[in-house]
Amino acid sequence: MRTGSLSTKLDVNLYETERLNQMVRQFGKWHQMPDDAVFKISLSIDELVTNIVMHGGRKEPRAHEIVLRLTISNREVHAEIEDDGRAFNPLDAPTPDISASLFERNAGGMGIHLARTLMDAIHYSRIGQRNILTLTKRVA
Amino acid sequence: MQLPIHQEGNITVASLTGQIDSVSAVDLERDIMLLLDQNTKSLLLDCSELDYINSAGLRVFLLAAKRLEQSAGSLAFCSLDSNVLMVFETIGFDRILTIYPDKSAALAGMNSATAKAA
Numbered sequence: 008m009r010t011g012s013l014s015t016k017l018d019v020n021l022y023e024t025e026r027l028n029q030m031v032r033q034f035g036k037w038h039q040m041p042d043d044a045v046f047k048i049s050l051s052i053d054e055l056v057t058n059i060v061m062h063g064g065r066k067e068p069r070a071h072e073i074v075l076r077l078t079i080s081n082r083e084v085h086a087e088i089e090d091d092g093r094a095f096n097p098l099d100a101p102t103p104d105i106s107a108s109l110f111e112r113n114a115g116g117m118g119i120h121l122a123r124t125l126m127d128a129i130h131y132s133r134i135g136q137r138n139i140l141t142l143t144k145r146v147a
Numbered sequence: 148m149q150l151p152i153h154q155e156g157n158i159t160v161a162s163l164t165g166q167i168d169s170v171s172a173v174d175l176e177r178d179i180m181l182l183l184d185q186n187t188k189s190l191l192l193d194c195s196e197l198d199y200i201n202s203a204g205l206r207v208f209l210l211a212a213k214r215l216e217q218s219a220g221s222l223a224f225c226s227l228d229s230n231v232l233m234v235f236e237t238i239g240f241d242r243i244l245t246i247y248p249d250k251s252a253a254l255a256g257m258n259s260a261t262a263k264a265a
Binding site for chain 1: 244
């Protein structure tokens with residue numbers, strides 16, 4: 008894979024997540040990342056950024072900006088998602104019971120579950136007035 | 148209605164295309180719920196042209212599946228690409244939803260299920 012990095016600021020709305028998805032996929036392809044890895048990384052970033060828009064953008068103090076930093080080097084992809092909203096750790100969300108029947112299933116927590124399962128590691132930290140999520144994925 | 152649909156006997160086939168994300172899932176939910184409001188009982192979602200889905204789209208599928216289960220209807224999916232299938236498996240949807248490899252298998256399977264129920 009080609010080494011490289013990307014850093015960008017987003018407004019806090021869902022249309023931005025749509026544009027971000029396209030950019031992450033193009034970035035992955037340009038850096039010769041395998042298709043399945045591009046899919047998993049763009050989906051995980053999408054889920055976490057969407058979560059910030061839906062939760063961090065609704066309650067005071069609201070998030071006003073989201074910063075994404077994405078780095079590809081030595082067969083490892085590293086993403087950092089930072090926002091300036093109230094303290095919010097998406098990893099605290101309860102894990103959906105994926106063995107439940109259709110009748111018992113609800114839609115909560117699916118996005119976080121996908122990101123957690125598809126990435127090798129996700130960490131949350133609160134630094135000053137900012138939430139920071141770091142994602143790592145080894146790419147074979 | 149933005150969702151392309153056509154009838155195959157008693158089965159309504161809707162074709163999903165491109166990417167279903169947090170924005171497009173809103174339209175998808177409106178279109179699918181409209182079909183169910185119009186009393187669609189057998190719905191096949193053809194995913195042959197679908198190359199991306201996130202949890203907002205999965206939520207719509209779950210709502211539709213629950214609603215059709217309650218009304219004794221049926222919902223099935225066919226022709227999932229490997230990434231979309233991987234998402235279904237990761238979230239456990241392959242166990243609670245009906246997935247067929249292709250459209251002809253789906254139509255045959257849905258028709259025989261309807262015949263058994265009758």
